[in-house]
Amino acid sequence: MEQExxxxxxxxxxxxxxxxxxxxxxxxxxxxxxLTVAAGEIVGVVGPSGAGKSTMMMVIGGLERPTSGRVAVxxxxxxxxxxxxxxxxxxxxxxxxxxxxxxxxxxxxxENVAIPLEFxxxxxxxxxxxxxxxAVGLGHRLTHYPSQLSGGEQQRTALARAFAPGPGLVLAxxxxxNLDGGTGGAVMDLMFTLxxxxxxSLMLITHDAELAGRCDRVVHLEDGRITDQGxxxxxxxxxxxxx
Numbered sequence: 001m002e003q004e005x006x007x008x009x010x011x012x013x014x015x016x017x018x019x020x021x022x023x024x025x026x027x028x029x030x031x032x033x034x035l036t037v038a039a040g041e042i043v044g045v046v047g048p049s050g051a052g053k054s055t056m057m058m059v060i061g062g063l064e065r066p067t068s069g070r071v072a073v074x075x076x077x078x079x080x081x082x083x084x085x086x087x088x089x090x091x092x093x094x095x096x097x098x099x100x101x102x103x104x105x106x107x108x109x110x111e112n113v114a115i116p117l118e119f120x121x122x123x124x125x126x127x128x129x130x131x132x133x134x135a136v137g138l139g140h141r142l143t144h145y146p147s148q149l150s151g152g153e154q155q156r157t158a159l160a161r162a163f164a165p166g167p168g169l170v171l172a173x174x175x176x177x178n179l180d181g182g183t184g185g186a187v188m189d190l191m192f193t194l195x196x197x198x199x200x201s202l203m204l205i206t207h208d209a210e211l212a213g214r215c216d217r218v219v220h221l222e223d224g225r226i227t228d229q230g231x232x233x234x235x236x237x238x239x240x241x242x243x
Contacts, residue, residue: 007039008075010169010201011060016069018055018224029055030066031224039074039168042195042202044215051221053205057171060203061094062086074168091119095162095170095200097191099177101154103146103161109133109153110142113161120165132164133157136190152183156190163194170195173205188214 018030030052037043045053058064059071062078071078074093078086090096103112110129117125133139136156146154155175162170172191176184188211195202204215212218220228 009036009072010039010041010074011035011037011203012070012072013056013060014070014072016056016059016066016071018052018059018064019067029224030059033069033224033226035219035226035229037201037203040199040201042192042204042214042216044212044218045203045205045221046207046209046212046218047221047227052224053221054173056221057173057203057205060169061096061171062090091116092165093168095165095167097155097158097162097170097172097175099174101146101151101158101178103154103157105146108143108145109138109149109157109160112146112157113164116161116165128164129160132160135163135194136160150183151179152187155179155183155187159187159191159194163198163200166198167200169201169203171203174207175204176206176208176211 013033013035016030016033017028019026019028021027033056045056047053055064059066060073062073062081066079073089076089076093078089081089104115107115110126110133113129113132114125117128122128130139130142133142136159138153138156138160141149141153146157149157170191175191176187179187191202192214194200204211206212218228218230219226
């Protein structure tokens with residue numbers, strides 16, 4: 001269903017299942033997920049370890065295929081796309097931020113941020129990368145390599161890389177997991193600000209109840225099922241406390 005803005009839902013999952021093979025037989029990771037995230041909405045995802053949170057994010061990002069069910073992002077059904085088509089869709093529409101930064105160690109901050117823009121064939125890739133780094137407060141660190149950056153600076157570089165192409169959806173998996181409290185808080189302030197400024201949607205996986213409570217809505221996963229799609233700080237605290 002389209003939102004009041006006329007934009008289709010950012011995420012629409014319908015009866016999504018994921019089973020993975022193992023020596024002892026198939027292991028069920030996701031069990032019939034139904035979820036809609038509106039365009040421009042910020043959603044926190046909480047639940048105990050092993051609940052399927054990261055797998056759900058990988059399915060939404062087209063990095064893992066569901067065993068069955070339908071996955072639509074920005075109105076595009078991902079289910080039947082080839083790997084190449086998925087890569088192009090991800091490049092143009094989805095930004096991903098991981099806990100471990102995933103920066104290329106032999107590239108400068110500027111080169112790391114320019115990667116998705118170069119893949120998209122943007123002639124102004126380095127100009128846009130520089131602007132993105134300026135936006136996260138790293139305009140003075142363009143030529144520094146990841147090993148020369150603090151953990152917070154590396155994650156801000158990863159944020160710049162995710163937002164530089166102008167995605168409609170950003171997926172963040174425990175983005176503050178490797179940062180101290182103060183640094184992590186600053187990074188999340190920046191992530192929320194960039195998301196709001198650019199009218200993007202954000203799906204944030206976290207074990208931090210306070211952080212989840214800052215989201216528009218909190219989704220709770222347990223044993224591969226969505227057990228709650230409500231919102232509010234109290235719901236977030238109860239759900240995250242399970243993890």
